[in-house]
């Protein structure tokens with residue numbers, strides 16, 4: 001079977017996007033892993049599937065798979081690319097697009113300058129919802145590994161995030177602490193690990209070790225997680241520039257009870273066909 005796909009990226013966090021409305025594609029976990037391989041497959045951080053909506057008030061359903069083949073709940077950079085893809089392919093002509101994901105609903109807004117704003121919904125700090133093993137909700141958790149003790153914030157942006165503040169992102173131990181914390185027993189569904197350097201109240205630098213992928217050039221939900229945790233810890237304002245290795249996102253949040261809004265680019269790279 002020949003499957004049509006588009007390669008896209010949001011700040012270098014790259015995706016294969018498949019229209020599963022006009023095609024009928026089922027991929028096993030092993031097939032996704034093979035396609036994600038940068039030497040023997042197409043290469044991507046996440047596979048995004050565009051599906052028909054589950055209810056009349058939604059435009060689409062949106063499925064997300066990490067490079068290791070696991071299905072996950074949310075992907076911020078992917079959401080922006082999703083919006084650009086459905087417009088580019090003529091699947092909708094709307095500027096405001098409502099989608100459901102495994103973890104809830106999102107609204108995507110295509111801006112006049114081509115950037116996309118995503119209403120990411122409400123962050124959830126309850127340990128059981130992240131999920132994080134903890135007796136109560138804290139602003140900072142102490143997490144111990146055999147050799148390291150770290151202080152981190154934790155939040156669900158629909159998917160689990162742990163955020164550590166560092167003095168300098170360029171020297172942060174992303175490759176060491178990333179996998180240790182991703183797979184730490186206190187995160188029963190694993191976690192995405194952010195390393196945040198606070199530059200000012202309106203500006204952070206961030207690197208993210210992504211669950212099921214490794215370090216990526218950018219992580220949209222990771223940018224939102226770092227911003228809301230920094231804001232809760234009184235280090236950040238309500239509009240923050242987040243510099244990631246692949247570029248910059250704007251994240252806005254007015255505090256608990258409000259949704260998080262993320263704005264950034266979404267780029268089309270090429271269209272292709274793959275035999276499955």
Ligand SMILES: N[C@@H](CCC[C@H](N)C(=O)O)C(=O)O
Nearest residue numbers: 075076077159211219220221
């Ligand atoms: N790249 C993403 C997040 C993708 C999912 C994540 N790796 C997870 O396992 O939760 C983003 O831009 O948010």
